[in-house]
Amino acid sequence: MTPDQTALVLATADAAFVGGHFATRFYDRLFASAPDLRILFGTDLTALKLKFMNTLASLVGSVQHPVIFGSILMHLGRQHRRFGVLPAYYGPVGEALLATLQDILGERWTPAVAAAWTALYAEMTERMQEGARGE
Known part of the structure; x- marks a missing residue:
């Protein structure tokens, strides 16, 4: 990620995460697009949503x-x-x-913001998969 992308992620994160709706919308969207993943998450998502948001914020x-x-x-990873x-x-x-x-950011979701969050997720994925491989 570039410094500009980092700044855009930091500038939009609060707006995206405020109100407590992010995790619910995320999991609803995930399970609608990939229902086979639902089995990995158990039946009660309440604690998981909080943990997800805490981790994302960290x-x-x-x-x-x-x-x-x-x-x-x-x-x-x-x-x-496990x-x-x-x-x-x-x-x-x-x-x-x-x-x-x-969806949550609406008009604030510009091409530059999209590129910044995409770069962040790419970095997250790379590091998590390294961890999963035990590197």
């Missing part, structure tokens, strides 16, 4: 600190491997994440 908050950012993602997450699952998750951001 990642965004650490994006300017590469060592911390990478460490969080490597750990997440190892955890997700939960049965396969590399093929990262695509639908990314699509749901970006579509949810676009």
